[in-house]
Amino acid sequence: MNLEYHLLETTPEQLPERLKQLRHAGFAGLNLTRPLKSAVLLLLEDLTPLASRAGSVNLLVPDSAAGAAPAAMARVFSSLLRVRGLEPTRVRLLGAGGAARAVAHALRARWPQVELELSARNPRAARELAQSLRTRRVPCVARSAARTALDLLVNATPVGMAGGGCAGSALSLAGLRDVRCVHELVSVPWNTPLIKAARKAGCTVIGGVEMLVAQAAPAFSLWTGSDFPLAALTRLARLRVALAGKLARPVVLVGLMGSGKSTLAPLLGSALGLEWLDTDTVLEQRLGAPIAELFTRLGEARFREEERRAFVECLHPDGPAIIATGGGLAAQPGFLGEFAARAYFAHLHGEPELLWQRAGLQPLSRRPLLAAGGFAALDALYGQRLPHYLDAEFQLELRAGEAVPETMDRLLDVLETPLLESVC
Numbered sequence: 001m002n003l004e005y006h007l008l009e010t011t012p013e014q015l016p017e018r019l020k021q022l023r024h025a026g027f028a029g030l031n032l033t034r035p036l037k038s039a040v041l042l043l044l045e046d047l048t049p050l051a052s053r054a055g056s057v058n059l060l061v062p063d064s065a066a067g068a069a070p071a072a073m074a075r076v077f078s079s080l081l082r083v084r085g086l087e088p089t090r091v092r093l094l095g096a097g098g099a100a101r102a103v104a105h106a107l108r109a110r111w112p113q114v115e116l117e118l119s120a121r122n123p124r125a126a127r128e129l130a131q132s133l134r135t136r137r138v139p140c141v142a143r144s145a146a147r148t149a150l151d152l153l154v155n156a157t158p159v160g161m162a163g164g165g166c167a168g169s170a171l172s173l174a175g176l177r178d179v180r181c182v183h184e185l186v187s188v189p190w191n192t193p194l195i196k197a198a199r200k201a202g203c204t205v206i207g208g209v210e211m212l213v214a215q216a217a218p219a220f221s222l223w224t225g226s227d228f229p230l231a232a233l234t235r236l237a238r239l240r241v242a243l244a245g246k247l248a249r250p251v252v253l254v255g256l257m258g259s260g261k262s263t264l265a266p267l268l269g270s271a272l273g274l275e276w277l278d279t280d281t282v283l284e285q286r287l288g289a290p291i292a293e294l295f296t297r298l299g300e301a302r303f304r305e306e307e308r309r310a311f312v313e314c315l316h317p318d319g320p321a322i323i324a325t326g327g328g329l330a331a332q333p334g335f336l337g338e339f340a341a342r343a344y345f346a347h348l349h350g351e352p353e354l355l356w357q358r359a360g361l362q363p364l365s366r367r368p369l370l371a372a373g374g375f376a377a378l379d380a381l382y383g384q385r386l387p388h389y390l391d392a393e394f395q396l397e398l399r400a401g402e403a404v405p406e407t408m409d410r411l412l413d414v415l416e417t418p419l420l421e422s423v424c
């Protein structure tokens, strides 16, 4: 699939011209965010009923005439609740902007009997939203709303966005014990004060990142006709938002030759938006010769010193976040203990037969230790080194015949929690 998705900074004033340009360029689709979700309404000729009731549009699909506009957010909102088996009867909605409108109308459309309370800083906006729902009266609750048991609390305000706290807002963190599910729409940071408090209080939590990525699913399917890998991309988005391009300690992949360190490091780096390096490549560049030649020319003892030096340099605060290592580095006695506090070491473990098969995918001449001794050499190294590799904090068992993306996914299963916890 050959598609690109670009961020186009656009003010409401620039929007008519932007839409014209995009139509002219034959765009496949468009997402809109605040404050364009309402501003676009006047520019569209063909709105879905839900979008026109909600007065908010965040997804456009071009058609021959103008633009069609299903309200993706509203649909996604209902489906995220349904996936968790939630049939809300009593809901408090914080906010009265575009997102709140989409949520309120989605709730009304899917659960007409729902008791909805609106809580917003701007009482006029709340009243207008209540009127637009055109059903029985929707109470607009005060900021310090009474503590009532709720099935669902939705934060559709920007409160909690990057750096912002909750003090003085309509969002009271107290009383969450009486709330079954908290749905946060703020996606940066991924772990807002509301999400943290809701987890502590034992509520079911639907995060803003989840909502954000889930909205991409119908858009992606509408624009491309293909399915969207929702679970995998939600996890990646959460990690990317949380890590924001840096880690407290680098992730270091260790293991015997053929375990896939140099294959997985760049994939992990690009999936998480992090820099990566391979210590073998650092050595080759610094000393100006391929590894096999260096190994023979320097002798093993000098080679080990040089690769250790290259690794220590990589630990510099501006160094790469993901490091693939040569197989011998972490197998040196005491190495993993010495550096355990400065990196997350992940050992990629495979049985010698599997590693031999995989190592054979490249010319053996690139690996001097195998070129000379073949499988017997690999088998012997396995026996000597395994006890050292097992000191690594994280262990991943390689599986015969597994495709690289699946191995990557399982590596993320292992790393996800510690990485998220490291930035909490």
Ligand code: S3P
Binding pocket: 255, 256, 257, 258, 261, 262, 280, 291, 292, 295, 325, 326, 327, 328, 329, 366, 367, 368, 369
């Ligand atoms: C070695 C592994 C190689 C390379 C050198 C020595 C080893 O790296 O550093 O040939 O002692 O296991 P890979 O593990 O990337 O093949």
